[in-house]
Amino acid sequence: MFNRTDLIFLFLGLALVIFGSYWGLVVAPPEEFMGDVYRVLYAHVPAGWTTFIAYTVSFVASTTYLLRSSERADRMAEASAEVGIVFNIVLLISGAIWARPTWGIWWTWDPRLTSAAIMFFMYVGYLALRAFVDEPEKRATWAAVVAILIFVNIPIVWYSVKWWNTIHQLQSSPKTIPNSDMKLALRCNAFAFLAFFIFFVRVRMRIAALLRKYEGEYDEPPPRAEPTISGGVA
Protein backbone atom coordinates (compact mmCIF):
# COMPACT_ATOMS: atom_id res chain seq x y z
CA MET A 1 0.00 0.00 0.00
CA PHE A 2 2.84 2.39 0.86
CA ASN A 3 6.20 2.55 -0.81
CA ARG A 4 9.47 3.40 0.85
CA THR A 5 9.29 7.14 0.10
CA ASP A 6 5.81 7.37 1.62
CA LEU A 7 7.04 5.74 4.80
CA ILE A 8 10.08 8.00 4.98
CA PHE A 9 7.87 11.08 4.92
CA LEU A 10 5.37 9.59 7.35
CA PHE A 11 7.95 8.61 9.95
CA LEU A 12 9.95 11.79 9.44
CA GLY A 13 6.78 13.77 10.12
CA LEU A 14 5.95 11.69 13.20
CA ALA A 15 9.46 12.00 14.63
CA LEU A 16 9.56 15.75 14.03
CA VAL A 17 6.10 16.41 15.42
CA ILE A 18 6.82 14.41 18.58
CA PHE A 19 10.08 16.26 19.11
CA GLY A 20 8.58 19.64 18.16
CA SER A 21 5.57 19.19 20.40
CA TYR A 22 7.74 18.14 23.33
CA TRP A 23 10.01 21.13 22.78
CA GLY A 24 7.10 23.52 22.38
CA LEU A 25 5.07 22.25 25.32
CA VAL A 26 7.84 21.39 27.79
CA VAL A 27 11.16 23.00 26.97
CA ALA A 28 10.29 26.36 25.36
CA PRO A 29 9.59 29.14 27.86
CA PRO A 30 6.26 31.00 28.11
CA GLU A 31 5.98 34.06 25.93
CA GLU A 32 6.41 37.47 27.54
CA PHE A 33 2.83 38.68 27.07
CA MET A 34 0.79 35.67 26.02
CA GLY A 35 2.26 33.30 28.56
CA ASP A 36 1.63 29.62 27.91
CA VAL A 37 -1.20 30.33 25.48
CA TYR A 38 1.53 31.23 23.00
CA ARG A 39 2.29 27.52 22.68
CA VAL A 40 -0.87 27.17 20.58
CA LEU A 41 1.07 28.93 17.84
CA TYR A 42 3.55 26.05 17.55
CA ALA A 43 0.73 24.09 15.96
CA HIS A 44 -1.36 26.92 14.51
CA VAL A 45 1.36 28.74 12.57
CA PRO A 46 2.84 25.64 10.84
CA ALA A 47 -0.71 24.66 9.90
CA GLY A 48 -1.09 28.07 8.28
CA TRP A 49 2.17 27.79 6.38
CA THR A 50 1.28 24.32 5.16
CA THR A 51 -2.11 25.56 4.02
CA PHE A 52 -0.45 28.20 1.89
CA ILE A 53 2.03 25.69 0.50
CA ALA A 54 -0.79 23.27 -0.36
CA TYR A 55 -2.83 25.88 -2.20
CA THR A 56 0.27 27.13 -4.01
CA VAL A 57 1.09 23.59 -5.15
CA SER A 58 -2.50 23.25 -6.35
CA PHE A 59 -2.14 26.50 -8.29
CA VAL A 60 1.15 25.47 -9.91
CA ALA A 61 -0.18 22.01 -10.76
CA SER A 62 -3.35 23.50 -12.26
CA THR A 63 -1.30 25.85 -14.41
CA THR A 64 0.85 22.91 -15.48
CA TYR A 65 -2.27 20.98 -16.41
CA LEU A 66 -3.54 23.78 -18.63
CA LEU A 67 -0.15 24.08 -20.31
CA ARG A 68 0.67 20.40 -20.74
CA SER A 69 -2.60 18.49 -20.19
CA SER A 70 -0.74 16.30 -17.73
CA GLU A 71 -3.07 13.97 -15.87
CA ARG A 72 -0.54 13.74 -13.07
CA ALA A 73 -0.64 17.52 -12.66
CA ASP A 74 -4.42 17.36 -12.37
CA ARG A 75 -4.16 14.68 -9.70
CA MET A 76 -1.63 16.77 -7.82
CA ALA A 77 -3.85 19.85 -8.00
CA GLU A 78 -6.77 17.89 -6.59
CA ALA A 79 -4.72 16.21 -3.89
CA SER A 80 -3.02 19.43 -2.78
CA ALA A 81 -6.32 21.29 -2.61
CA GLU A 82 -7.92 18.57 -0.49
CA VAL A 83 -4.95 18.34 1.88
CA GLY A 84 -4.87 22.14 1.99
CA ILE A 85 -8.48 22.17 3.14
CA VAL A 86 -7.61 19.83 6.02
CA PHE A 87 -4.79 22.11 7.16
CA ASN A 88 -7.07 25.10 6.62
CA ILE A 89 -9.70 23.60 8.95
CA VAL A 90 -7.22 22.94 11.76
CA LEU A 91 -5.77 26.41 11.13
CA LEU A 92 -9.14 28.10 11.61
CA ILE A 93 -10.12 26.06 14.67
CA SER A 94 -6.76 26.34 16.42
CA GLY A 95 -6.80 30.06 15.63
CA ALA A 96 -10.18 30.41 17.29
CA ILE A 97 -8.91 28.50 20.32
CA TRP A 98 -5.91 30.84 20.54
CA ALA A 99 -8.11 33.92 20.03
CA ARG A 100 -10.38 33.17 22.98
CA PRO A 101 -7.86 33.76 25.79
CA THR A 102 -5.86 36.32 23.80
CA TRP A 103 -8.56 38.53 22.30
CA GLY A 104 -11.44 37.44 24.52
CA ILE A 105 -13.47 36.21 21.56
CA TRP A 106 -13.57 33.03 19.48
CA TRP A 107 -14.15 34.76 16.19
CA THR A 108 -14.40 38.23 14.72
CA TRP A 109 -14.91 39.43 11.17
CA ASP A 110 -11.40 40.72 10.99
CA PRO A 111 -9.79 40.99 7.50
CA ARG A 112 -7.31 38.14 8.16
CA LEU A 113 -9.88 35.79 9.66
CA THR A 114 -12.51 36.62 7.09
CA SER A 115 -10.17 36.20 4.12
CA ALA A 116 -8.90 32.89 5.58
CA ALA A 117 -12.49 31.67 5.95
CA ILE A 118 -13.25 32.76 2.38
CA MET A 119 -10.13 30.89 1.25
CA PHE A 120 -11.47 27.74 2.91
CA PHE A 121 -14.90 28.02 1.30
CA MET A 122 -13.38 28.73 -2.11
CA TYR A 123 -11.40 25.50 -2.02
CA VAL A 124 -14.40 23.56 -0.76
CA GLY A 125 -16.20 24.93 -3.82
CA TYR A 126 -13.29 23.81 -5.97
CA LEU A 127 -13.63 20.23 -4.69
CA ALA A 128 -17.41 20.41 -5.11
CA LEU A 129 -16.93 21.40 -8.74
CA ARG A 130 -14.67 18.40 -9.24
CA ALA A 131 -17.31 16.15 -7.72
CA PHE A 132 -20.07 17.45 -10.00
CA VAL A 133 -18.31 17.07 -13.36
CA ASP A 134 -18.18 13.48 -14.56
CA GLU A 135 -16.10 13.78 -17.68
CA PRO A 136 -12.44 13.59 -16.60
CA GLU A 137 -10.97 16.02 -19.14
CA LYS A 138 -13.68 18.61 -18.74
CA ARG A 139 -13.43 18.26 -14.96
CA ALA A 140 -9.67 18.75 -15.00
CA THR A 141 -9.84 21.79 -17.28
CA TRP A 142 -12.62 23.54 -15.38
CA ALA A 143 -11.01 22.75 -12.04
CA ALA A 144 -7.65 24.09 -13.22
CA VAL A 145 -9.22 27.36 -14.31
CA VAL A 146 -11.06 27.68 -11.00
CA ALA A 147 -7.91 26.82 -9.01
CA ILE A 148 -6.01 29.59 -10.79
CA LEU A 149 -8.81 32.09 -10.22
CA ILE A 150 -9.26 31.36 -6.51
CA PHE A 151 -5.52 31.50 -5.90
CA VAL A 152 -5.90 35.28 -6.19
CA ASN A 153 -7.20 35.16 -2.62
CA ILE A 154 -3.99 33.66 -1.21
CA PRO A 155 -1.87 36.84 -1.36
CA ILE A 156 -4.86 38.73 0.04
CA VAL A 157 -4.92 36.42 3.08
CA TRP A 158 -1.15 36.61 3.49
CA TYR A 159 -0.89 40.39 3.25
CA SER A 160 -4.19 41.19 4.95
CA VAL A 161 -2.40 41.85 8.24
CA LYS A 162 -0.28 44.47 6.51
CA TRP A 163 -2.82 46.01 4.18
CA TRP A 164 -5.62 46.54 6.66
CA ASN A 165 -6.02 47.57 10.26
CA THR A 166 -6.52 44.15 11.77
CA ILE A 167 -6.68 42.64 15.23
CA HIS A 168 -4.50 39.74 14.04
CA GLN A 169 -0.78 40.03 14.74
CA LEU A 170 1.73 40.13 11.88
CA GLN A 171 2.86 36.81 10.44
CA SER A 172 4.92 34.79 12.87
CA SER A 173 8.24 33.54 11.58
CA PRO A 174 11.43 32.28 13.22
CA LYS A 175 12.93 35.76 12.59
CA THR A 176 10.28 37.43 14.73
CA ILE A 177 10.86 35.04 17.63
CA PRO A 178 13.76 35.94 19.91
CA ASN A 179 14.07 32.68 21.85
CA SER A 180 15.97 29.76 20.24
CA ASP A 181 13.82 27.09 21.94
CA MET A 182 10.69 28.71 20.56
CA LYS A 183 12.26 28.83 17.12
CA LEU A 184 13.21 25.17 17.30
CA ALA A 185 9.70 24.10 18.30
CA LEU A 186 8.17 26.14 15.50
CA ARG A 187 10.64 24.89 12.90
CA CYS A 188 10.28 21.23 13.91
CA ASN A 189 6.51 21.36 13.69
CA ALA A 190 6.70 23.24 10.39
CA PHE A 191 8.91 20.58 8.82
CA ALA A 192 6.76 17.86 10.39
CA PHE A 193 3.64 19.31 8.78
CA LEU A 194 5.48 19.64 5.49
CA ALA A 195 6.41 15.96 5.67
CA PHE A 196 2.78 15.08 6.47
CA PHE A 197 1.64 17.24 3.59
CA ILE A 198 3.91 15.37 1.17
CA PHE A 199 2.77 12.01 2.56
CA PHE A 200 -0.90 12.95 2.33
CA VAL A 201 -0.55 14.29 -1.20
CA ARG A 202 1.26 11.18 -2.38
CA VAL A 203 -1.41 8.88 -0.94
CA ARG A 204 -4.24 11.08 -2.20
CA MET A 205 -2.70 11.15 -5.69
CA ARG A 206 -2.54 7.38 -5.66
CA ILE A 207 -6.22 7.19 -4.75
CA ALA A 208 -7.01 9.63 -7.57
CA ALA A 209 -4.96 7.54 -10.00
CA LEU A 210 -6.81 4.37 -9.02
CA LEU A 211 -10.19 6.09 -9.30
CA ARG A 212 -9.24 7.43 -12.71
CA LYS A 213 -8.16 3.98 -13.78
CA TYR A 214 -11.56 2.71 -12.69
CA GLU A 215 -13.31 5.54 -14.54
CA GLY A 216 -11.23 4.84 -17.59
CA GLU A 217 -12.25 1.22 -17.60
CA TYR A 218 -15.93 1.82 -17.13
CA ASP A 219 -16.70 5.20 -18.66
CA GLU A 220 -14.69 5.17 -21.82
CA PRO A 221 -15.99 3.18 -24.74
CA PRO A 222 -14.09 -0.01 -25.38
CA PRO A 223 -11.73 0.02 -28.37
CA ARG A 224 -14.32 -1.73 -30.51
CA ALA A 225 -18.06 -1.32 -30.42
CA GLU A 226 -19.10 -4.97 -30.63
CA PRO A 227 -19.11 -7.10 -28.70
CA THR A 228 -19.04 -4.86 -25.68
CA ILE A 229 -17.39 -5.86 -22.49
CA SER A 230 -18.81 -4.87 -19.17
CA GLY A 231 -15.73 -3.31 -17.72
CA GLY A 232 -12.44 -4.12 -19.28
CA VAL A 233 -10.06 -5.68 -16.90
CA ALA A 234 -6.61 -4.35 -16.35
Next chain:
Amino acid sequence: MNGVIEGGWEYVYAAYIVVMGGLSLYGITLVSRLHDVTTMLADHKRQQLAGRSRRWANFLIDHVIIGLLVFLMIRMDTAISAGLWLGVKAVLIYIVYYMVCETILGRTPAKFLTGTMVTTTTGGKANPVQILSRTLLRLVPVDPLSFLVSDSGWHDKLSETQVVRKTSDDSNPTP
Protein backbone atom coordinates in the same frame (compact mmCIF):
# COMPACT_ATOMS: atom_id res chain seq x y z
CA MET B 1 0.48 41.95 36.65
CA ASN B 2 2.07 43.32 33.50
CA GLY B 3 -0.65 42.14 31.08
CA VAL B 4 0.62 38.60 30.69
CA ILE B 5 -2.11 36.01 30.18
CA GLU B 6 -2.24 33.66 33.17
CA GLY B 7 -2.82 29.91 32.76
CA GLY B 8 -4.36 28.96 29.48
CA TRP B 9 -3.01 25.41 29.27
CA GLU B 10 -6.51 24.13 28.52
CA TYR B 11 -6.48 26.17 25.32
CA VAL B 12 -3.05 24.84 24.43
CA TYR B 13 -4.17 21.24 24.90
CA ALA B 14 -7.41 21.88 23.02
CA ALA B 15 -5.52 23.37 20.08
CA TYR B 16 -3.04 20.50 19.98
CA ILE B 17 -5.84 17.95 20.13
CA VAL B 18 -7.63 19.69 17.25
CA VAL B 19 -4.53 19.98 15.07
CA MET B 20 -2.92 16.62 15.73
CA GLY B 21 -6.27 14.84 15.98
CA GLY B 22 -7.48 16.42 12.76
CA LEU B 23 -4.37 15.45 10.86
CA SER B 24 -4.42 11.92 12.30
CA LEU B 25 -8.07 11.52 11.41
CA TYR B 26 -7.43 12.65 7.86
CA GLY B 27 -4.45 10.31 7.58
CA ILE B 28 -6.52 7.36 8.76
CA THR B 29 -9.31 8.31 6.37
CA LEU B 30 -6.86 8.48 3.47
CA VAL B 31 -5.40 5.07 4.24
CA SER B 32 -8.90 3.64 4.53
CA ARG B 33 -9.89 5.19 1.18
CA LEU B 34 -6.77 3.84 -0.47
CA HIS B 35 -7.56 0.39 0.85
CA ASP B 36 -11.20 0.62 -0.29
CA VAL B 37 -10.32 1.75 -3.80
CA THR B 38 -7.66 -0.93 -4.15
CA THR B 39 -10.10 -3.58 -2.95
CA MET B 40 -12.83 -2.28 -5.25
CA LEU B 41 -10.59 -2.57 -8.29
CA ALA B 42 -9.40 -6.01 -7.28
CA ASP B 43 -13.00 -7.15 -6.78
CA HIS B 44 -14.00 -5.95 -10.22
CA LYS B 45 -11.02 -7.65 -11.72
CA ARG B 46 -11.94 -10.92 -10.04
CA GLN B 47 -15.57 -10.49 -11.03
CA GLN B 48 -14.89 -9.84 -14.70
CA LEU B 49 -12.16 -12.34 -15.38
CA ALA B 50 -13.45 -15.67 -16.54
CA GLY B 51 -13.10 -18.18 -13.74
CA ARG B 52 -11.24 -21.46 -13.86
CA SER B 53 -14.37 -23.52 -14.50
CA ARG B 54 -15.16 -21.50 -17.62
CA ARG B 55 -11.55 -21.73 -18.73
CA TRP B 56 -11.52 -25.52 -18.31
CA ALA B 57 -14.82 -25.75 -20.18
CA ASN B 58 -13.33 -23.68 -23.01
CA PHE B 59 -10.31 -25.94 -23.07
CA LEU B 60 -12.34 -29.14 -23.23
CA ILE B 61 -14.90 -27.95 -25.78
CA ASP B 62 -12.30 -26.42 -28.10
CA HIS B 63 -10.16 -29.53 -27.94
CA VAL B 64 -13.13 -31.72 -28.75
CA ILE B 65 -13.86 -29.53 -31.78
CA ILE B 66 -10.22 -29.55 -32.87
CA GLY B 67 -10.19 -33.33 -32.37
CA LEU B 68 -13.21 -33.62 -34.67
CA LEU B 69 -11.52 -31.42 -37.28
CA VAL B 70 -8.38 -33.57 -37.16
CA PHE B 71 -10.51 -36.70 -37.42
CA LEU B 72 -12.29 -35.25 -40.48
CA MET B 73 -8.95 -34.33 -41.99
CA ILE B 74 -7.74 -37.87 -41.54
CA ARG B 75 -10.90 -39.25 -43.08
CA MET B 76 -10.74 -36.85 -46.02
CA ASP B 77 -7.03 -37.33 -46.60
CA THR B 78 -6.72 -39.61 -49.57
CA ALA B 79 -3.06 -40.28 -48.99
CA ILE B 80 -2.34 -42.00 -45.71
CA SER B 81 -0.09 -39.57 -43.88
CA ALA B 82 2.87 -40.68 -41.89
CA GLY B 83 2.84 -39.98 -38.14
CA LEU B 84 5.01 -36.87 -38.20
CA TRP B 85 3.21 -35.30 -41.14
CA LEU B 86 -0.09 -36.07 -39.49
CA GLY B 87 1.11 -34.32 -36.34
CA VAL B 88 2.16 -31.25 -38.31
CA LYS B 89 -1.24 -31.10 -39.97
CA ALA B 90 -2.98 -31.43 -36.61
CA VAL B 91 -0.89 -28.59 -35.18
CA LEU B 92 -1.68 -26.46 -38.21
CA ILE B 93 -5.39 -27.07 -37.70
CA TYR B 94 -4.96 -26.19 -34.05
CA ILE B 95 -3.22 -22.89 -34.91
CA VAL B 96 -5.58 -21.94 -37.71
CA TYR B 97 -8.61 -22.71 -35.54
CA TYR B 98 -7.53 -20.35 -32.76
CA MET B 99 -6.11 -17.72 -35.10
CA VAL B 100 -9.25 -17.47 -37.20
CA CYS B 101 -11.72 -17.55 -34.32
CA GLU B 102 -9.92 -15.31 -31.85
CA THR B 103 -8.50 -12.80 -34.30
CA ILE B 104 -11.73 -12.21 -36.17
CA LEU B 105 -14.32 -12.78 -33.46
CA GLY B 106 -12.31 -12.61 -30.26
CA ARG B 107 -13.90 -15.91 -29.31
CA THR B 108 -13.79 -19.57 -30.18
CA PRO B 109 -17.01 -21.65 -30.34
CA ALA B 110 -16.33 -22.75 -26.77
CA LYS B 111 -16.08 -19.15 -25.65
CA PHE B 112 -19.42 -18.45 -27.33
CA LEU B 113 -20.94 -21.22 -25.28
CA THR B 114 -19.38 -20.10 -22.00
CA GLY B 115 -19.97 -16.37 -22.62
CA THR B 116 -16.34 -15.38 -22.57
CA MET B 117 -13.96 -13.61 -24.90
CA VAL B 118 -10.32 -12.73 -25.36
CA THR B 119 -9.15 -9.17 -24.80
CA THR B 120 -5.90 -7.43 -24.12
CA THR B 121 -5.08 -6.78 -20.48
CA THR B 122 -6.50 -3.27 -20.93
CA GLY B 123 -9.77 -4.56 -22.33
CA GLY B 124 -9.07 -3.89 -26.00
CA LYS B 125 -9.12 -6.20 -28.97
CA ALA B 126 -6.15 -8.53 -29.06
CA ASN B 127 -4.06 -8.19 -32.22
CA PRO B 128 -3.05 -11.15 -34.45
CA VAL B 129 0.46 -11.31 -32.96
CA GLN B 130 -0.99 -11.65 -29.46
CA ILE B 131 -3.40 -14.32 -30.63
CA LEU B 132 -0.56 -16.18 -32.36
CA SER B 133 1.50 -15.95 -29.16
CA ARG B 134 -1.41 -17.32 -27.13
CA THR B 135 -1.90 -20.12 -29.56
CA LEU B 136 1.74 -21.17 -29.76
CA LEU B 137 2.13 -20.95 -25.98
CA ARG B 138 -0.85 -23.23 -25.60
CA LEU B 139 1.16 -25.89 -27.36
CA VAL B 140 3.57 -26.01 -24.45
CA PRO B 141 2.43 -29.18 -22.69
CA VAL B 142 2.61 -27.76 -19.17
CA ASP B 143 0.57 -24.65 -19.98
CA PRO B 144 -2.75 -26.07 -18.66
CA LEU B 145 -1.04 -26.70 -15.34
CA SER B 146 -0.68 -22.94 -14.85
CA PHE B 147 -4.40 -22.85 -14.07
CA LEU B 148 -3.74 -24.93 -11.01
CA VAL B 149 -2.00 -21.96 -9.42
CA SER B 150 -3.68 -18.97 -11.06
CA ASP B 151 -6.86 -17.78 -12.75
CA SER B 152 -4.77 -16.83 -15.77
CA GLY B 153 -2.72 -19.22 -17.82
CA TRP B 154 0.85 -18.62 -18.91
CA HIS B 155 -0.40 -18.17 -22.46
CA ASP B 156 -2.52 -15.26 -21.15
CA LYS B 157 0.21 -13.61 -19.16
CA LEU B 158 2.99 -13.91 -21.72
CA SER B 159 0.83 -12.66 -24.58
CA GLU B 160 -0.64 -9.87 -22.37
CA THR B 161 -4.16 -11.04 -23.00
CA GLN B 162 -6.97 -12.26 -20.79
CA VAL B 163 -10.28 -14.05 -21.03
CA VAL B 164 -13.17 -12.07 -19.60
CA ARG B 165 -16.82 -12.75 -19.12
CA LYS B 166 -18.86 -11.01 -21.77
CA THR B 167 -22.07 -9.59 -20.40
CA SER B 168 -24.88 -7.69 -22.10
CA ASP B 169 -24.91 -5.25 -19.19
CA ASP B 170 -22.89 -2.29 -20.37
CA SER B 171 -23.61 -0.03 -17.43
CA ASN B 172 -20.96 2.37 -16.20
CA PRO B 173 -20.66 2.04 -12.47
CA THR B 174 -18.86 4.91 -10.87
CA PRO B 175 -17.11 4.76 -7.55
